[in-house]
Amino acid sequence: MKEKSSNGTAVESSSLPRRNFVKKAATIGAGVTILPASTVFTYAANSALGLGIIGLGGRGTYDGGEFLNNTDVRIAALHDVFEDKVKAAQANFDRKCEAKGYGKIPESNLFKGHRGFEKLVASKDVDLVLVTSPPYFHPEHLEASVAAGKHVYLEKPVATDVAGCMRVLKAGKQADGKVSVHVGFQKRYDEGYRNTINRIHAGEIGAIVLGQSFYYTNDLGRQNKPGMSDLESRIRNWVFDMALSGDIIVEQNIHIVDVVNWAMKSHPIKASGSAGRALRKQVDGIPASMLTNDHYMLTYTYPGDVHVSFTSNQFRNKGYRQQGERFFGVDGFAETMQSGPATITLNQVREGQKTGDRMDAGKVDLHAAVGTKMKALVDSIKSGKYENQVEQGVETTLTSIIGRMAVTSGREITWDRMLKSNDNWNLKLNLESLG
Numbered sequence: 167m168k169e170k171s172s173n174g175t176a177v178e179s180s181s182l183p184r185r186n187f188v189k190k191a192a193t194i195g196a197g198v199t200i201l202p203a204s205t206v207f208t209y210a211a212n213s214a215l216g217l218g219i220i221g222l223g224g225r226g227t228y229d230g231g232e233f234l235n236n237t238d239v240r241i242a243a244l245h246d247v248f249e250d251k252v253k254a255a256q257a258n259f260d261r262k263c264e265a266k267g268y269g270k271i272p273e274s275n276l277f278k279g280h281r282g283f284e285k286l287v288a289s290k291d292v293d294l295v296l297v298t299s300p301p302y303f304h305p306e307h308l309e310a311s312v313a314a315g316k317h318v319y320l321e322k323p324v325a326t327d328v329a330g331c332m333r334v335l336k337a338g339k340q341a342d343g344k345v346s347v348h349v350g351f352q353k354r355y356d357e358g359y360r361n362t363i364n365r366i367h368a369g370e371i372g373a374i375v376l377g378q379s380f381y382y383t384n385d386l387g388r389q390n391k392p393g394m395s396d397l398e399s400r401i402r403n404w405v406f407d408m409a410l411s412g413d414i415i416v417e418q419n420i421h422i423v424d425v426v427n428w429a430m431k432s433h434p435i436k437a438s439g440s441a442g443r444a445l446r447k448q449v450d451g452i453p454a455s456m457l458t459n460d461h462y463m464l465t466y467t468y469p470g471d472v473h474v475s476f477t478s479n480q481f482r483n484k485g486y487r488q489q490g491e492r493f494f495g496v497d498g499f500a501e502t503m504q505s506g507p508a509t510i511t512l513n514q515v516r517e518g519q520k521t522g523d524r525m526d527a528g529k530v531d532l533h534a535a536v537g538t539k540m541k542a543l544v545d546s547i548k549s550g551k552y553e554n555q556v557e558q559g560v561e562t563t564l565t566s567i568i569g570r571m572a573v574t575s576g577r578e579i580t581w582d583r584m585l586k587s588n589d590n591w592n593l594k595l596n597l598e599s600l601g
């Protein structure tokens with residue numbers, strides 16, 4: 167049976183068992199040579215690791231700064247397709263590195279142009295690569311980093327289509343035991359989120375029967391300037407492009423999708439729903455057929471017939487911005503909100519409690535969680551106890567993709583059907599023309 171997938175290609179139904187994507191990719195990864203990570207041998211416990219950053223926009227600047235603030239890392243190399251981004255990042259990080267006594271980034275380690283990442287990962291000054299380019303490029307940037315024997319902090323999502331997820335899974339397999347690879351889901355390092363999910367897993371609210379997840383936020387800024395080519399506008403405005411971003415559910419809302427998978431210890435078996443562009447009609451440089459949705463409404467079905475609702479928006483919405491998850495169990499209720507609180511409420515009151523009393527599960531501070539996560543990564547590198555978060559990152563990215571596929575096809579999509587689809591954007595962009 168065939169239907170249309172997210173990019174208009176055919177989706178085939180199949181009967182692949184759940185989590186088969188992990189096993190399948192395990193065999194693909196065999197026999198590929200990667201350079202060994204030199205870090206454990208080269209770095210004494212008190213010497214700073216060299217960080218190379220691919221993609222020098224908002225998150226590259228923030229994450230790079232947080233590595234400097236929280237870990238024993240110096241900025242060693244920078245890459246972006248655009249020269250103005252490299253220059254701005256150079257000025258920012260030189261100032262921050264000098265303040266920490268590391269000195270400026272060598273001019274020879276500043277790379278612009280589409281293929282500059284190849285030189286960055288090859289640099290002997292780089293031990294750890296931060297990938298903060300648009301998600302469409304993540305598979306290529308991860309593959310190159312792992313092949314060069316570098317540790318990686320890969321921002322979410324890992325890819326924007328199923329084919330990209332499979333490439334990432336393969337690179338993750340190659341990295342396993344040789345280098346550390348973290349994926350940018352900082353909520354997993356937050357005290358409030360961690361405690362709540364641990365208490366759910368410990369059985370405090372009993373078996374989950376229903377869930378609710380939501381992500382409401384404002385519109386995003388346009389990056390157009392007079393005289394830009396269509397391609398430059400498209401790359402600078404990648405967040406509005408389905409293929410470059412994966413759509414709002416894959417690029418942005420994925421954080422709440424990840425929390426639900428984490429709480430459920432699973433991925434959904436199917437998804438259905440709808441989405442639309444009520445307020446987002448046009449963005450310069452983005453082909454009309456590739457414009458991202460500005461709202462979503464989905465039902466995810468998890469094993470055991472547990473239903474989880476998902477709604478999101480990304481349009482002018484100054485009045486209400488919130489991300490959160492609610493889990494209703496047979497013995498109680500758990501709630502995690504991006505701006506706090508994280509709470510557990512039990513049906514059966516305990517001594518000293520009133521019905522409906524919420525128990526605080528811990529402080530929610532996602533800025534602090536980023537630093538905690540970065541420290542964990544650097545500790546894993548320095549100790550040689552390498553961590554690999556690729557499989558989880560792929561599972562959550564695929565969970566967002568199945569939602570996009572459901573709304574694009576207008577049909578219920580099963581996990582197996584998504585895996586068997588030939589969901590592959592494969593854009594033929596002439597990035598060399600960007601300089």
Ligand SMILES: NC(=O)c1ccc[n+]([C@@H]2O[C@H](COP(=O)([O-])OP(=O)(O)OC[C@H]3O[C@@H](n4cnc5c(N)ncnc54)[C@H](O)[C@@H]3O)[C@@H](O)[C@H]2O)c1
Nearest residue numbers: 221222223224225226246247251298299300301321322350
């Ligand atoms: N974990 C989080 O909470 C969080 C928050 C924000 C963004 N992110 C993620 O970080 C990544 C970057 O997002 P952002 O907000 O910084 O976007 P951005 O547009 O501000 O920055 C992206 C940068 O990548 C550059 N770029 C474009 N194509 C490139 C290519 N082929 N090679 C190298 N560089 C290229 C752009 O010029 C730009 O400077 C995305 O994956 C996004 O989802 C994560």
